[in-house]
Amino acid sequence: MRAIVYDRYGSPEVLESRLLPSPQPGPGEVLLSVRAAALNPKDSLIRKGKFRRMTGDRFPRQLGFDVAGVVHALGPGVTRFRPGDEVFGMKHGWAGGTVAEEVCLSLDELALKPKRLSFEEAAAVPLAGLTALQALRDEGRLTTGQRVILHGASGGVGVFATQVARLLGAQVTTTSSARNVALCLQLGAHEAWDYTEKTGLAKGSNWDVFFDVFGNRGFGEVRGALSSKGTYVSTVPSVTIAVQHLATHLTSKRARLVVVKPNPVDLELLAKWCDEGKLKPVLDRVFPFTEVAEAQALIETRRARGKVIIRVG
Numbered sequence: 001m002r003a004i005v006y007d008r009y010g011s012p013e014v015l016e017s018r019l020l021p022s023p024q025p026g027p028g029e030v031l032l033s034v035r036a037a038a039l040n041p042k043d044s045l046i047r048k049g050k051f052r053r054m055t056g057d058r059f060p061r062q063l064g065f066d067v068a069g070v071v072h073a074l075g076p077g078v079t080r081f082r083p084g085d086e087v088f089g090m091k092h093g094w095a096g097g098t099v100a101e102e103v104c105l106s107l108d109e110l111a112l113k114p115k116r117l118s119f120e121e122a123a124a125v126p127l128a129g130l131t132a133l134q135a136l137r138d139e140g141r142l143t144t145g146q147r148v149i150l151h152g153a154s155g156g157v158g159v160f161a162t163q164v165a166r167l168l169g170a171q172v173t174t175t176s177s178a179r180n181v182a183l184c185l186q187l188g189a190h191e192a193w194d195y196t197e198k199t200g201l202a203k204g205s206n207w208d209v210f211f212d213v214f215g216n217r218g219f220g221e222v223r224g225a226l227s228s229k230g231t232y233v234s235t236v237p238s239v240t241i242a243v244q245h246l247a248t249h250l251t252s253k254r255a256r257l258v259v260v261k262p263n264p265v266d267l268e269l270l271a272k273w274c275d276e277g278k279l280k281p282v283l284d285r286v287f288p289f290t291e292v293a294e295a296q297a298l299i300e301t302r303r304a305r306g307k308v309i310i311r312v313g
């Protein structure tokens, strides 16, 4: 089977298409024929070697965490799916490998694909949609009637966060550049601000949740704009946020880091919302398999609107 691989860390030019042996599903795993994969900033950061401590120096490495495809074969003990089922999901950890004709996922990384979505649309959902859900519901504990601001609301995670915040019943304000204000309103924001004019940081703004989706605002900067029991949620791991996370565990204003984890229950909830027409993926561009380097270059501009997709099968 053909896969996108690289033999050293570096720029998108290190990527190449190569024939690899078909993966064999182990116990509790499913082999998929991949139809579409989505890219995330994580793929680029790994390819550049930014997580080398976790990813090590063993090559070749494969690319991609998000996938939508068709079940091709089942590993020992798998009864939840049958060959021919259309599924979507995200690989956990650091190995990736969804930008390939075939990939194995474990049962806790998969759910049935939303019927209403194409494979390209379904591939857009898992990593970014789960991040939005887990950041707002689990870390932010966002509930009906609360005020949330989503900083950087027009990218991969942000377009889901806007819709998920509305589905959780919140009063939603977004920030984006001026060109994406209309998109944020269309996705359900009650107010959409251009971040070059308004940042949401004014003292006394009383945000119940400040979700720093883009990741360039610190808890220290945001604290004064939170309500008395408000929560700041970041997407970007750092020593500072880890310390703040621990230090604010029992304080009234809290700092949290979201670390997305796949699980079938959350994937099924996202799929249900998609099938009900309540959650819609936004695709910036769909690239053919042969243009993965161009697709990664688009992500690396940090200006993608919604998700960047690779069509595989």
Ligand SMILES: NC(=O)c1ccc[n+]([C@@H]2O[C@H](COP(=O)([O-])OP(=O)(O)OC[C@H]3O[C@@H](n4cnc5c(N)ncnc54)[C@H](OP(=O)(O)O)[C@@H]3O)[C@@H](O)[C@H]2O)c1
Residues within 6 Å of the ligand: 040, 041, 042, 127, 128, 131, 151, 152, 153, 154, 155, 156, 157, 158, 175, 176, 177, 178, 179, 180, 195, 213, 214, 215, 216, 234, 235, 236, 237, 258, 259, 260, 299, 302, 303, 304, 305, 306
């Ligand atoms: N911790 C986790 O589990 C986890 C999971 C997923 C993602 N992440 C991280 O979360 C971050 C966001 O991910 P993503 O997929 O949404 O990224 P993305 O798709 O690359 O984000 C692009 C968006 O960022 C906006 N943006 C650019 N410059 C900005 C600025 N100065 N201020 C505010 N917004 C700005 C852009 O909007 P405009 O074009 O309108 O400027 C664009 O729509 C990344 O750092 C990613 O690595 C973490």
